[in-house]
Amino acid sequence: MRFDPATPPEGTVRDWLDHRAETTGATVSHLFPGTAPSLTWAEVRDQARDIAGRLTGLGIPKGASVAVMLPNSRDGILCLFGVLYGGFRTTVINLAAGAEAIGYALSHSEASHVFVGAEQAALFESASAAHQVGARVIPVGTGIDWPADAVPAPLCDLGAGDDALLMYTSGTTGRPKGVVHSHASLLAGGWTTTLAHELTPADRALCVLPICHINGLCVTVMGPLVSGGSVAVCPRFSARSFWAQCAEAEATWFSIVPTIVSHLLHGDERPDAETRARIRFGRSASSALAPDIHRAFEDRFGVSLVETMGLTETAAQILSNPLDMAARKIGSPGKAYGDEVAILSRDLLPVPPGTEGEIAVRGPNVMRGYLKNEEATREALTGEGWLRTGDLGRMDADGYVFVTGRLKELxxxxxxxxxxxxxxxxxxxxxxxxxxxxxxxxxxxxxxxxxxxxxxxxxxxxxxxxxxxxxxxxxxxxxxxxxxxxxxxxxxxxxxxxxxxxxxxxxxxxxxxx
CATH class of the missing domain: 3.30.300.30 (ANL, C-terminal domain)
Structure with missing residues (x-):
């Protein structure tokens, strides 16, 4: 087993948690500013192993869906890693999606069990009323309220190709699709972030995006697992609290989206000099960052902002600008790190630089497919292994991609x-x-x-x-x-x-x- 940040991760999330616990177990891995005590890598591994054993004791078969209905929190992180450690398919539920969409995800995933926070109990009931949901509830209040039959049992064998994550798209063009990632592709999502941003064990991320979204989960949670760094997990984004959270957490980087960039820019708060000096960079993803907003953010706050691009289907990042400001290209989400990106014609063939076509990606971070939707999987994945993103763009001679729109939004x-x-x-x-x-x-x-x-x-x-x-x-x-x-x-x-x-x-x- 190699734990080399220069190559795609081998093994499983279980392997990586064991590695962190055994090599840097006393190091703080997760902080929860103003809400809960921090965790070390050893504590995360030990508690994840206990959760995994109890789920196994409930008779849940390997690869079955286990849902998590929890906000960004200490329990949310532990349940996420516990389900992954046990070899089950972690189904992270978007709490903002509404009862109908949540009910659909729980039903479609065939989740056998679901961790439900005290504040999410009413939402679960509404979701169950909207769809037939057969999942057994495991309540989470001040800790996990395990049923009496959750007796720890030996864990299953686990491989890199086994299912790890089921995450539903936002459903902007119809019913949400369930994206399935293996342990290999999930870890590769954290690796592409580590590679592009040169993350080290000294780095600490600030996570203000929900971990039910691929950016929050892969970039700021899986990234530190692969790099050996740490992450401060906040319940949600607050423009008034953002820079204070960066200061309290002693963050060296953060990942946000263009709407947050704009709200920070139009707010009154600024980072103090010490915080500004500590932050190596911020990153923006999810949608295009307007060049005028990009430049204004850096001018006002004195913090370098790296534009990137990613998808749920690719465990987040597929493109990033370099950290070197002289090498980046504002208006572009950058070039490929750890995967291969091409522009395809209507015939699904790569086109020359400067030619517009559909942006496509292939590499270790690409999904296994859409759950119970072979037709959509065939449409998305070509015979040559390219994932069609649905985005239009062109690539220049240096490999930088410029997004020009979405096929369905023209x-x-x-x-x-x-x-x-x-x-x-x-x-x-x-x-x-x-x-x-x-x-x-x-x-x-x-x-x-x-x-x-x-x-x-x-x-x-x-x-x-x-x-x-x-x-x-x-x-x-x-x-x-x-x-x-x-x-x-x-x-x-x-x-x-x-x-x-x-x-x-x-x-x-x-x-x-x-």
Whole structure:
């Protein structure tokens, strides 16, 4: 067994927890600022092993789904690792998805048991009412309330190719799909992060994203497992508390999303000099980061921000900019680290640099497939092993990818393709725009027309005419929105990504994206 950060991880999560406990067991691995005592690697391993043994004693077969309905917390981390250690398929439930979607995930996964926090009990009942859920509840309050028959039993044998994680997509284009990762691909997700960001045992991440999302789980939880570092796990993101949490945790890096970047930029808090000096970098993922917002963040806070790109299907990261600011390219989520990325034609063949096509990836971090959905798996994975991302882009001669849009989100106006991202970036150039998203509205004259929704900072006097004029200046009249809707907050999924499909309905129409 090799534990070499320069190569894709071998073995299983169980192996890696054992390795950390046996080599650096007294080192703090997980902190919970203001909420709970910290954990060492030895404590995580020992408690994960106890949870795994008790689940085995309940008669749960290897590879069966065991769900976790817990927020970012000490118990959430322990239950996550306990299920993984036992050789079961960890099904992390998105608590913000709503009762119907949660009920679907619990039913579709065929979870035999589910850890349910005290504050999530009512949500579980509502989810069970929405779908037939056969999972047996294991309550979690001040610790785990084990049933009497949860007597520890010997663990099963476990291999790198065995199922480890089942995570449901946000369902932006229909029913959520259950993405299945093996122990190998799950660990590889932490490895690509370690590789790109040169993580070491001295690094400490700040996790403010939910671990029910692939970014929170793979980047800031699996990354430290592979690198030997540590992570401070916060219950949720708070713009008022963020920099104070960085200071308290003594974080050296953090992972956030563009909406958080924008909210921090428009807030009043700043990091103190000591905190700013300690932070090596922040990273942004989940959706495109507007260049104007990127530069403004770094100018204001003095913290380097690395734009990246990842998917649930790839255990998070597929692309990253280098840490070297002279080598990065603002406006691009970077180049491949640890995997292979290509731009494919409609015939699914790689195209030359500078040519637009579909972004595809292959490597050790790619999923096994979609649970009980062979058709979707065949559509996503080509015979040559490429995972089709559904994103459009081009690659330059240096291997940097530039995302131009999503296949299913293109606005087709009078036969011309308009990428919503272009309009988003034009709107973000206004200093008062906190959130922005363009979308298509059915139109008798052009087939579709461009509209947009924005959220402004409090007290802003910016008008619709101001924003449309800015778009005219940057994009020309044809690509600019005909209407700009003002909302207090734009709808977002669990990762913080703005959900364009909901904007048409929210602003009075029939959604284009089914």
């Amino acid at each position: 606005i087709i106006k009078g036969g011309e393709n308009i990428a919503p991202r272009e309009v988003d970036e034009a709107l973000y150039a206004h200093p008062d725009v906190v959130e922005a998203a363009a979308f298509a509205r059915p139109c008798a004259q052009y087939g579709e027309r461009v509209e947009a929704a924005v959220a402004l900072r409090k007290g802003s006097a910016a008008s619709e005419a101001d924003l449309i004029a800015l778009c005219h200046q940057r994009l020309g009249r044809f690509k600019s929105p005909d209407v700009v809707h003002f909302l207090e907050e734009l709808p977002k999924g669990p990762s913080g990504k703005i959900q364009r499909r909901l904007l048409v309905e929210m602003t009075g129409g029939v959604a284009k994206i089914a």
